[in-house]
Amino acid sequence: MPEALLQPDPAGIYCRAGSFHIDPWLAVHTAVLTHAHADHARLGSGVYYCAAPSEPLLRIRLGPGAVLKPIPYGEQFTLGDTRVSFHPAGHILGSAQVRVEAGPTGASEIWVASGDYKRDPDPTCAPFEVVPCDVFITEATFALPIYRWDPPQATASQMLDWWDQCAAQDKACVVFGYSLGKIQRVIAELLRAERARGREPRPMYLHGAAAALTEAYRSLGVELPPTQLMPDKTRRGIFGGSMTFAPPAAAGSLWMRRFGSDDKYQTAFASGWMTVRGVRRRGGYDRGFTLSDHADWPSLLQTIHQTRASRVLVTHGNIDSFVRYLRETGINAEPLRTAYGAEED
Amino acid sequence: MRLFADLYDRIDQTTSTNAKVQAIADYIAAAPPDDAAWAVFFLTGRRMRRLVPSADLSAVLADLSSLPGWIISECYSAVGDFAETIALVLGATGVLAPTPDDTPLHVWVEDRVESLRGLDPIDRRRLLTTWLTQCDARQTFLLVKLLTGELRVGVSSTLVTRALAQSAGIDADLVAHRLMGEWRPSAEFLARVLSPQTTEEDVARPYPFYLATPIDPTPEHLSDDAHVASILGDAADYLVEWKWDGIRAQLIRRGRTTAIWSRGEELLTDRFPEVIEAAARLPAGTVLDGEILAYKAGHPLAFGKLQKRIGRQNITARALAEAPVVFMAYDVLEHAGVDVRPQPLVERRRLLSTLVGGLNSSRLLISPLVEGTSWPQFARQRRASRERRVEGLMLKRLDSPYGVGRERGAWWKWKIDPYSIDAVLVYAQPGHGRRASLLTDYTFAVRDGDQLVPIAKAYSGLTLDEINKLDGWIRQNTLERFGPVRVVKPEHVFELHFEAMAPSTRHRSGIAFRFPRIARWRSDKLPADADTLADVRRLMASTGHTLEPTMFDDLDDQPAPSRDVPADPSGLNPRPGSTPRTDDDPPQATS
Numbered sequence: 001m002p003e004a005l006l007q008p009d010p011a012g013i014y015c016r017a018g019s020f021h022i023d024p025w026l027a028v029h030t031a032v033l034t035h036a037h038a039d040h041a042r043l044g045s046g047v048y049y050c051a052a053p054s055e056p057l058l059r060i061r062l063g064p065g066a067v068l069k070p071i072p073y074g075e076q077f078t079l080g081d082t083r084v085s086f087h088p089a090g091h092i093l094g095s096a097q098v099r100v101e102a103g104p105t106g107a108s109e110i111w112v113a114s115g116d117y118k119r120d121p122d123p124t125c126a127p128f129e130v131v132p133c134d135v136f137i138t139e140a141t142f143a144l145p146i147y148r149w150d151p152p153q154a155t156a157s158q159m160l161d162w163w164d165q166c167a168a169q170d171k172a173c174v175v176f177g178y179s180l181g182k183i184q185r186v187i188a189e190l191l192r193a194e195r196a197r198g199r200e201p202r203p204m205y206l207h208g209a210a211a212a213l214t215e216a217y218r219s220l221g222v223e224l225p226p227t228q229l230m231p232d233k234t235r236r237g238i239f240g241g242s243m244t245f246a247p248p249a250a251a252g253s254l255w256m257r258r259f260g261s262d263d264k265y266q267t268a269f270a271s272g273w274m275t276v277r278g279v280r281r282r283g284g285y286d287r288g289f290t291l292s293d294h295a296d297w298p299s300l301l302q303t304i305h306q307t308r309a310s311r312v313l314v315t316h317g318n319i320d321s322f323v324r325y326l327r328e329t330g331i332n333a334e335p336l337r338t339a340y341g342a343e344e345d
Numbered sequence: 346m347r348l349f350a351d352l353y354d355r356i357d358q359t360t361s362t363n364a365k366v367q368a369i370a371d372y373i374a375a376a377p378p379d380d381a382a383w384a385v386f387f388l389t390g391r392r393m394r395r396l397v398p399s400a401d402l403s404a405v406l407a408d409l410s411s412l413p414g415w416i417i418s419e420c421y422s423a424v425g426d427f428a429e430t431i432a433l434v435l436g437a438t439g440v441l442a443p444t445p446d447d448t449p450l451h452v453w454v455e456d457r458v459e460s461l462r463g464l465d466p467i468d469r470r471r472l473l474t475t476w477l478t479q480c481d482a483r484q485t486f487l488l489v490k491l492l493t494g495e496l497r498v499g500v501s502s503t504l505v506t507r508a509l510a511q512s513a514g515i516d517a518d519l520v521a522h523r524l525m526g527e528w529r530p531s532a533e534f535l536a537r538v539l540s541p542q543t544t545e546e547d548v549a550r551p552y553p554f555y556l557a558t559p560i561d562p563t564p565e566h567l568s569d570d571a572h573v574a575s576i577l578g579d580a581a582d583y584l585v586e587w588k589w590d591g592i593r594a595q596l597i598r599r600g601r602t603t604a605i606w607s608r609g610e611e612l613l614t615d616r617f618p619e620v621i622e623a624a625a626r627l628p629a630g631t632v633l634d635g636e637i638l639a640y641k642a643g644h645p646l647a648f649g650k651l652q653k654r655i656g657r658q659n660i661t662a663r664a665l666a667e668a669p670v671v672f673m674a675y676d677v678l679e680h681a682g683v684d685v686r687p688q689p690l691v692e693r694r695r696l697l698s699t700l701v702g703g704l705n706s707s708r709l710l711i712s713p714l715v716e717g718t719s720w721p722q723f724a725r726q727r728r729a730s731r732e733r734r735v736e737g738l739m740l741k742r743l744d745s746p747y748g749v750g751r752e753r754g755a756w757w758k759w760k761i762d763p764y765s766i767d768a769v770l771v772y773a774q775p776g777h778g779r780r781a782s783l784l785t786d787y788t789f790a791v792r793d794g795d796q797l798v799p800i801a802k803a804y805s806g807l808t809l810d811e812i813n814k815l816d817g818w819i820r821q822n823t824l825e826r827f828g829p830v831r832v833v834k835p836e837h838v839f840e841l842h843f844e845a846m847a848p849s850t851r852h853r854s855g856i857a858f859r860f861p862r863i864a865r866w867r868s869d870k871l872p873a874d875a876d877t878l879a880d881v882r883r884l885m886a887s888t889g890h891t892l893e894p895t896m897f898d899d900l901d902d903q904p905a906p907s908r909d910v911p912a913d914p915s916g917l918n919p920r921p922g923s924t925p926r927t928d929d930d931p932p933q934a935t936s
């Protein structure tokens with residue numbers, strides 16, 4: 001049997017024909033990155049190929065010394081004996097599926113490593129593009145038939161209702177979400193929801209961890225509502241009526257003291273995991289808003305179908321049962337063991 | 346059901362009691378009265394009998410979703426709640442209605458769900474299929490809870506009472522009184538509950554029970570009597586009685602009828618014919634508060650005897666002889682048809698002597714006063730509680746009116762210290778309800794040679810932080826799994842408390858515990874420091890409770906559900922599982 005075009009090795013998903021790794025978790029000479037999340041973009045590699053819009057984000061993540069090679073979506077470039085291109089994955093700004101083609105034109109083999117992806121509309125990034133292929137590598141973060149996302153504008157509208165209710169009681173709202181991708185998407189959705197109600201957005205506070213990344217989004221032309229950096233030192237309990245965004249790590253930390261006593265604020269978590277009531281309660285959040293940057297169950301099945309791939313490799317999340325389910329429904333699926341999936345949603 | 350679903354969400358989305366009360370009051374104002382009556386029924390913790398086996402719902406779910414059973418099981422593991430799993434799976438597979446119908450709650454309960462009764466499985470499943478495809482996710486969730494008799498809403502009855510009182514602009518006491526006992530939800534019922542006028546109906550019901558506040562355990566640097574003195578002041582202001590280990594109940598004699606209501610709001614009249622017979626000699630318009638006890642030769646029998654008797658379908662002559670019961674009266678709430686609760690306790694006690702003392706009945710007794718004039722004297726008597734088969738002392742202010750609920754300050758219970766052992770955590774499994782996503786049902790073992798023998802299950806007693814920490818540890822240290830049960834590394838030692846113990850043939854250790862709970866996580870101890878089976882046997886021998894085996898085999902896992910009580914023909918089984926218990930705040934509180 002000829003060697004697979006892409007296969008896991010100790011450093012990542014390796015392409016021998018092109019002599020590169022996709023999203024390596026160890027340092028390698030050539031890395032091809034799907035997106036800037038921490039479990040996919042790691043320090044130390046020689047050269048990083050990436051989709052053009054993810055460059056500023058990767059610069060923040062990987063530092064000024066990293067050698068980045070941004071390539072526009074859809075533009076093919078050559079690595080070794082392969083032709084590689086990036087295609088929007090709809091996950092976060094600059095997220096890409098990596099298409100790898102090898103062999104003579106007309107009789108070539110095409111693999112697509114989709115990284116993390118979603119199919120729902122997202123005002124902060126280009127929508128997912130279906131890329132027909134022979135072998136499709138899919139994520140499986142929410143690969144259980146309990147996950148189906150509501151339209152994001154419906155969720156944003158619930159968040160606005162919650163904000164209005166809290167504001168009426170002079171309470172602060174604190175929303176926790178991943179600081180790259182999730183927070184920017186939530187504030188962009190809130191901007192649209194406010195406008196749909198004929199209002200201009202109220203200013204929002206950002207935790208320091210999300211500030212630079214949010215600026216990078218703006219620099220790439222993503223329209224976001226005005227935000228204010230939460231100052232390091234503040235008087236306590238002066239945030240009634242405001243909304244603040246912070247990474248989940250801030251929950252329960254000293255940083256929260258600025259909001260005053262328990263009755264002065266409410267917390268929420270924006271994540272696909274909030275689908276399950278028990279998970280929300282266990283986290284101790286007042287509210288859970290189901291908003292995910294990963295594909296839900298129907299989207300996973302739809303995407304696999306649309307790529308017309310003859311083989312599906314499953315990674316990142318609920319791998320084993322998704323493989324079993326796909327096989328039982330007649331799809332040639334196998335697990336692909338990787339180190340991804342350690343990120344929040 | 347949309348309004349009710351909104352109410353459920355509002356209650357679910359806040360931890361503030363005021364917000365919950367407001368949500369209920371808003372709902373009462375907005376909902377049709379028939380619906381609101383049912384909402385009150387569910388909010389006060391009453392439940393319908395289960396009408397649909399889970400197997401039916403699983404079959405309908407598999408059918409509608411076209412998913413294999415194993416993946417549905419995985420979904421259930423991820424969700425931890427059956428109704429929620431069904432709602433999510435049907436939602437994710439696109440089966441649910443985008444615009445659900447809005448059949449009112451009372452139509453669901455009274456007509457639709459009722460129509461399932463007596464159907465064969467095929468018709469039942471066909472009907473379920475139709476309904477589920479007409480609902481959205483929230484309604485599906487609530488409907489399945491209804492069908493499985495598990496609809497519970499996270500509010501206490503006190504909050505519901507407050508909300509109703511607020512809506513009607515009447516006294517919360519009156520509302521609490523009207524909600525006691527059995528009732529069938531209807532618009533008329535709700536109107537009576539909310540009515541500003543006092544009616545005949547009102548007096549045909551028991552009064553809300555007044556509950557004592559526990560005295561906290563004595564701190565190490567104090568003596569028991571000094572501790573109590575520091576909280577209560579002068580012993581001369583108090584009347585002291587034994588704290589009985591029976592079933593708290595009101596004996597109600599009005600007109601020519603007599604009723605016994607438990608604190609769990611169950612009507613127990615037909616369980617205790619000998620008490621009813623004796624009470625026939627009480628004057629009409631009398632309500633007594635007291636304790637039902639199995640009692641023989643001047644002494645209470647173990648609680649298990651009473652429990653066993655309540656569970657019996659028929660009260661045979663043998664049962665009457667084996668576990669004869671008495672009503673141990675300690676208060677008068679109504680005399681000559683007049684509510685005497687505002688009178689001081691000392692007056693009510695005087696009335697009690699006249700009313701009950703004069704009867705000279707062997708079935709209707711007056712709870713005797715514990716002799717003494719000072720806290721040291723009472724502390725000494727308290728130490729002899731176990732020999733008397735009582736749970737400690739009740740301390741009641743002589744000038745106290747009969748209060749409502751848990752009002753602090755006038756009545757105190759001073760229980761004896763529980764038994765205590767150190768045991769090792771060996772198994773864990775997910776909890777129920779709110780704790781379904783956490784491993785909170787623990788099994789503990791004691792040492793026997795180089796083996797560990799499982800000895801007790803306990804659910805409660807840890808803080809949320811500890812539960813989370815332990816949950817993480819268990820997931821990292823699971824040695825083996827049997828279904829939901831995880832065998833964990835024997836590493837952590839816990840101090841368990843329990844109220845009593847008895848030999849048991851049903852337990853591998855040969856011992857059953859009553860109300861076992863976790864007192865604290867002994868991170869200072871290693872498994873080698875845990876108690877041995879021999880230690881525990883010695884402890885049991887020291888209690889003198891070398892009773893016949895199987896005495897409270899039913900008791901150690903959970904307070905035994907009243908599963909043998911005949912089903913209520915109305916289909917409204919008020920609070921199944923809330924077997925009347927003697928204690929005001931059972932330590933066994935789960936989830």
Ligand SMILES: [Zn+2]
Binds near residue numbers: 091116343
């Ligand atoms: Zn990602």
Ligand SMILES: [Zn+2]
Binds near residue numbers: 037039116342343
């Ligand atoms: Zn990822």
